Amino acid sequence: MLSTLASASSPVTAAPPAPLLEVRDLRVHFFVREGVVRAVDGVDFRVNPGETLGIVGESGSGKTVSSMSIMRLVPPPARNVGGQILFEGEDLLAKTPDEMEALRGRRIAMIFQNPATSLNPIYSIGAQLGEILRWHLKLSRAEADARVVELLTLVGISDPATRLRQFPHELSGGMKQRVGIARALLCNPSLVLADEPTTALDVTIQAQILELLADLQARLKMSMVLVTHDMGVVARMAHRITVMYAGRVCESADAATIFNAPQHPYTRALLESMPRIDQSYTGTKRQPLPTIAGRPPNLLNPPPGCRFHDRCPEASAECRRLLPLETTIAPGHSVSCLKRGSEGIAA
Amino acid sequence: MGTARYIARRLIFSLCLIIGVSIILFTMINAIGNPIEVLLAERPGITEEMIQAVTEYYGLHGSVTDRYFTWIWALLRLDFGTSIIYNLPVSEMLVTYGLETLKIQVPAILIALCVSVLISVLAATRQYSRVDFGVIAGAMVGHSLPGFLLGIILILVFSYTLGILPSYGAYSTRNPLWGSDMADALWHMVLPVGMLVFFNCATLTLLLRSSLVDVLRQDFITAARASGLPERRVVFGHALRNAFIPVLTYLGILFGLMLGTAPVTETVFTWPGLGALYIMAIQQLDYPLIMGATMVITVMLVTATLLTDIAYVAIDPRIRLG
Structure with missing residues (x-):
């Protein structure tokens, strides 16, 4: 509402709309016997209304933990140790467990990676989706069934009335993921978190599911956080992209900037290591697919300086000493790199 | 099918x-x-x-x-012959002694089931906490403690030292408690039932806790939480029913074999039950009694197994009969 007014009053200057979700300096640490693993260590990102944010990074970069902590569902031994998660202006980290329960599934919902394991095997589709509606919206059994049928139709499931009585094992993988998407949309949430929603699916099904998600996102004007390691997926889906590495944000910008004018050396390396259709990696004229040499640092005792310094082609002595802070280099484009003008702190 | x-x-x-x-x-x-x-x-x-x-x-x-x-x-024709030692019809004895055994076994299994569900939930939802380790340790002790030892301890504490519960038999020979036969029977049941509850509980808790810990790690539990369902419904509605599936077999055996599995309890508390009678019949080669009791226990176990398999279908839609 506010954002519409704002954009209407200033059509030319287009001030950035109030973000739906703003994560500031989020810190989630795992307290294990060997010490403290800094899985998420000072992460900032924002999601604007009606926009899809892609969070990209390799395994262990903290992207999944970040999305789980928006739900306040990080499992022990992980614990949120700092930061703010502002959702529609309210700090989720300050909410009571009861307030979070009322919010989950209703205003923020989640789509899971593996459709085979994220549906309860012993309840029918209608029972487990209906339960959520009856709990949150106090619908009757019949009203809940009608709403579930409506949602199953929306996600492209044929014969939804029959599916209602079926169990997860009676559906195919792609169908189960559609049910997972329908579950997330039951209460019309304003934010949907999708954690690798296509990774566990066949390639042909992946395309269908991505298309469905993009279509639903546009039609329902919802905001989405799409967590993935797949650059191809974010290229298709995301309006804005946040690149994460070793528990920190490297770069955040709109999708076109990330793909056409990446600034952070990690983002550049990541894009270079994507296979290209016009390049031959086999045969006589082959050249190897570029990779990023080395491994991500151990987050148990991260080395001082920039997390990426030992793999970075541009690293200098100060990169080994100073941790770069996120700096805005252009409107809507921020980067954390001493070589791009970021300030550094000794840490 | x-x-x-x-x-x-x-x-x-x-x-x-x-x-x-x-x-x-x-x-x-x-x-x-x-x-x-x-x-x-x-x-x-x-x-x-x-x-x-x-x-x-x-x-x-x-x-x-x-x-x-x-x-x-x-x-x-339900004619099991005549007991050599007692000179009574075996069918009559099986009913009399069998009912006494059921009187302590059925409540013991049902109480143990409820208690172990509560303890397992308490432990599994706090995995690796002190409560959890305490429950595991207690269940391990209960699992490995010799049956007669607990019986003797119970008698020593509650009958000998405190003098509040009877140490033997199912009924008082005269002067029933509060003049009521019912109260008297319940009063006599406390110690043997307590002992059986403890042992059943130990095994059931070990099984159910580990099963519940596994289920609570599953994605669909996180998904249920992410859907905003309250923790109570996530644990009791979504996790427990799944966790119960592997425990069902053990429960079936517990019910199926209950007529013959309490000889130690029955001996320690001089309970007039079938288990103790069965052991005695074997020792004295009272063959009509041995054969009669064996056949009754066999039929019970086979029936319980069949019912368990049917219960599986009711609880887990993935299982198809055929």
């Missing part, structure tokens, strides 16, 4: 199983030796005619196959 057809098939299979057990039982009892000799051994003044008469009284004349079919035919 319809449920009815499946059940019919299983019934036929169960019948074959019971017949098989009856053949093995009959053969083994025959192999032990002539019970009449045991019965009349070292008694003065036994004549050949008396042996003949006793043999015919117990139906031990004729060929082995003849005797087997005579026995089976009698079984079908």
Whole structure:
């Protein structure tokens, strides 16, 4: 509402709309016997209304933990140790467990990676989706069934009335993921978190599911956080992209900037290591697919300086000493790199 | 494959199983030796005619196959013969002693089930906490403690030292508690039931806790939480029903074998139950009693197994009968 007014009053200057979700300096640490693993260590990102944010990074970069902590569902031994998660202006980290329960599934919902394991095997589709509606919206059994049928139709499931009585094992993988998407949309949430929603699916099904998600996102004007390691997926889906590495944000910008004018050396390396259709990696004229040499640092005792310094082609002595802070280099484009003008702190 | 057809098939299979057990039982009892000799051994003044008469009284004349079919035919008419030691109809004894055993076993299993569900939830939702380790340690102790030891401790504490609970028997011989037979029976049940609850609880908790820990790690539990369902419903509605599936088999065996699995409890508390009677019958070679009790326990176990399989279908839609 506010954002519409704002954009209407200033059509030319287009001030950035109030973000739906703003994560500031989020810190989630795992307290294990060997010490403290800094899985998420000072992460900032924002999601604007009606926009899809892609969070990209390799395994262990903290992207999944970040999305789980928006739900306040990080499992022990992980614990949120700092930061703010502002959702529609309210700090989720300050909410009571009861307030979070009322919010989950209703205003923020989640789509899971593996459709085979994220549906309860012993309840029918209608029972487990209906339960959520009856709990949150106090619908009757019949009203809940009608709403579930409506949602199953929306996600492209044929014969939804029959599916209602079926169990997860009676559906195919792609169908189960559609049910997972329908579950997330039951209460019309304003934010949907999708954690690798296509990774566990066949390639042909992946395309269908991505298309469905993009279509639903546009039609329902919802905001989405799409967590993935797949650059191809974010290229298709995301309006804005946040690149994460070793528990920190490297770069955040709109999708076109990330793909056409990446600034952070990690983002550049990541894009270079994507296979290209016009390049031959086999045969006589082959050249190897570029990779990023080395491994991500151990987050148990991260080395001082920039997390990426030992793999970075541009690293200098100060990169080994100073941790770069996120700096805005252009409107809507921020980067954390001493070589791009970021300030550094000794840490 | 319809449920009815499946059940019919299983019934036929169960019948074959019971017949098989009856053949093995009959053969083994025959192999032990002539019970009449045991019965009349070292008694003065036994004549050949008396042996003949006793043999015919117990139906031990004729060929082995003849005797087997005579026995089976009698079984079908619920005639289990006469106990050699007690000189009472075995069918009557099985009912009297069996009911006494059920009186402590059924409440013990049901109470243990409820208690172990609560303890398992408490432990599994706090995995690796002090509560969890305490529950595991307690269950391990209960699992490995010799049965008679706990019985003796209970008697020592509650009967001998505190003097508030009876140490033996199912009824007072005179002066029932508060003048009420009902109260008196319940009063006598407390210690034996308590002991059985403890042991059942230990095993059930070990099984259910580990199963619950596994289920609570599953994605669909996180998904249920992410859907905003309250923790109570996530644990009891979504996790517990899944966690119960592997425990069902054990529960079926517990119910199926309950007539014969309490001999230690029954001995420690001098409870007039079937388990203790069964052991005694074996020691004294009271063969009609041994055979009768064995057949009753077999039928119970086979029935319980069948019911368990049907219960699986009710609880887990992935299982198809066929």
